[in-house]
Each structure stands twice: as C-alpha cells, then as structure tokens.
Amino acid sequence: MLFLVYLALQSFIPLGLSAIIQSLSIGTQLAWYFPDNSTITFYYLLPTEYVGTSNWEWIGIGFLPSSSSYAMTGADIITIETSSGQTDDRFASDNGYPSLDTSNGGKNSLQETQQLIMDTYTVYSWTRQLNTEDNDDLSLQINGQYLTISAKGNIAGGDIAQHSSSGTSSDSIVLAYDASPLTQATVSQNTNGESQSTNTNNDTTTENSSSSIYISVAFSLGFIF
Ligand SMILES: *[C@@H]1O[C@H](CO)[C@@H](O)[C@H](O)[C@H]1NC(C)=O
Ligand SMILES: *[C@@H]1O[C@H](CO)[C@@H](O)[C@H](O)[C@H]1NC(C)=O
Ligand SMILES: *[C@@H]1O[C@H](CO)[C@@H](O)[C@H](O)[C@H]1NC(C)=O
Numbered sequence: 001m002l003f004l005v006y007l008a009l010q011s012f013i014p015l016g017l018s019a020i021i022q023s024l025s026i027g028t029q030l031a032w033y034f035p036d037n038s039t040i041t042f043y044y045l046l047p048t049e050y051v052g053t054s055n056w057e058w059i060g061i062g063f064l065p066s067s068s069s070y071a072m073t074g075a076d077i078i079t080i081e082t083s084s085g086q087t088d089d090r091f092a093s094d095n096g097y098p099s100l101d102t103s104n105g106g107k108n109s110l111q112e113t114q115q116l117i118m119d120t121y122t123v124y125s126w127t128r129q130l131n132t133e134d135n136d137d138l139s140l141q142i143n144g145q146y147l148t149i150s151a152k153g154n155i156a157g158g159d160i161a162q163h164s165s166s167g168t169s170s171d172s173i174v175l176a177y178d179a180s181p182l183t184q185a186t187v188s189q190n191t192n193g194e195s196q197s198t199n200t201n202n203d204t205t206t207e208n209s210s211s212s213i214y215i216s217v218a219f220s221l222g223f224i225f
Helices: 002-010 184-191
Strands: 020-024 028-036 039-047 058-065 076-081 087-091 111-117 121-129 145-153 169-174 194-198 204-208
Touching: 020 169, 039 058
Parallel strands: none
Antiparallel strands: 020 028, 028 039, 039 121, 058 076, 058 145, 076 087, 111 121, 145 169, 194 204
C-alpha cells in the first residue's frame, strides 16, 4: 500500500510545468499525457465543491472522430461517479443510456483509475492504450483531433441516471503530445486567479484557487484509508 501511495504522490509532486490542461465548456477541465507512445493517461478535474452534489453525482466524457456531429451515437464514453470515484468504460450505440463495454462484448480498457481530492479540484484519472483493440473504444492518436461530448447527472438505483439536455456540451480537442504527468504546479498555474467557463445550463462557474494545492485525502485504487 505504501508503494502505491508513493506512486500516487510522485505523480503529483511538482517536477516542472507539464501536462496539457483544456477547459471543457461544461465547467470542468481535462488534462492528459503520454506515458509512452502507445498509452495515454487522462485527468478529469472537477471543482471539489461539486463532488456528489445535485446534477454532478456523475460526470461523463465521450470521444468521437472530429468529423462527427454532436451526438452520443458511436461515442466512446467514460463515466465517473464523483463521490466514489467509480470510473467506467462505456459505449453509446444511440442517444440513450451508454452501456458498459463489458456488457457489449467488449472489455474494460481503463487502467489505474484514481481519485485524488485536492483543496480546489478533485482529479479523476485513468490510463488506456491508444489502440485498445476493442470495438467499443475509439482508437486515439498522438496529436489527433477529436470531438468530445460532456454530460453530468444524478445517480439513481446505483447507476447513472439520464442527464437533462441542458447539462451537456461539446468541445473540439487535439491530444497534443506531452510526455510528462500532471503536477500540482500545473494544476495551480492553470487554476490560478479567476477563471470562468459557462456551460449550456447557463450556470457560470467562477473559481479562485490561488492557494497552493495540497494532497489531502483519499486516493482510491479500490480502497480508502
Ligand atoms: C513519441 O511521439 C512523439 C510525438 O509524435 C515524438 O516526438 C517522440 O519522438 C516519440 N517517442 C518515441 C520514443 O518514439
Ligand atoms: C477572484 O479573484 C479576483 C482577483 O483577485 C477578485 O476580483 C474576485 O472577486 C475573486 N472572485 C471570487 C469569486 O472570489
Ligand atoms: C444565458 O444567460 C445570459 C445572460 O444572463 C442570457 O442573455 C442568455 O439568454 C441565457 N441563455 C440561455 C440559453 O438561457
């Protein structure tokens, strides 16, 4: 366990300013890096004040080819239950409930899922192969351009419940090459001062997080301590 904690801390100790952070118009941020040229680690940054609150009980991000139109159909989706950190690999065959890859004949391609609670941000991370060889996953490329779709909602009966159409948005992203993990310094720099983003729900999210970020509490690799 100590070794795992060490690994978790090491990846957040400031080693330099690295890992690209992109704002998502739903009011969150996505960061990533490439541990090697066939693997990508994503970080989803959610303001900690939203964790477990109404309409933020789960968050989801889907990846589509950049030429796609804005819809769920065909999207390679990751959902995160914000309180527990449960992170699932899903696929949307239409504009409806995205089922687990494991119930579509596919596999769970998400490795090393983690939840790190900091003072202003809770960071959920997962690692996957760029090409998972699973039909339910989009094959990703270094410097590739994608359409991402974002949603959020509540949990009902232990599962993600349908989101309202107002709690959704989309963004175009380029998975620009970066070989260094996200660090505390990067998070601080990118969230320093006032930043604003507006989601389609017409909420305005304002965050001031000039205080330095510290690693405070839980980190789940299947256990809490
Ligand atoms: C990994 O990909 C990047 C971006 O294309 C490239 O600059 C780098 O040389 C590659 N590294 C290896 C070891 O192939
Ligand atoms: C954020 O910081 C700016 C500049 O320091 C300040 O003007 C603003 O009132 C702050 N906003 C909040 C919500 O604290
Ligand atoms: C969002 O809020 C702005 C400013 O209050 C308003 O002008 C705009 O019409 C609103 N948009 C929607 C879709 O409600």
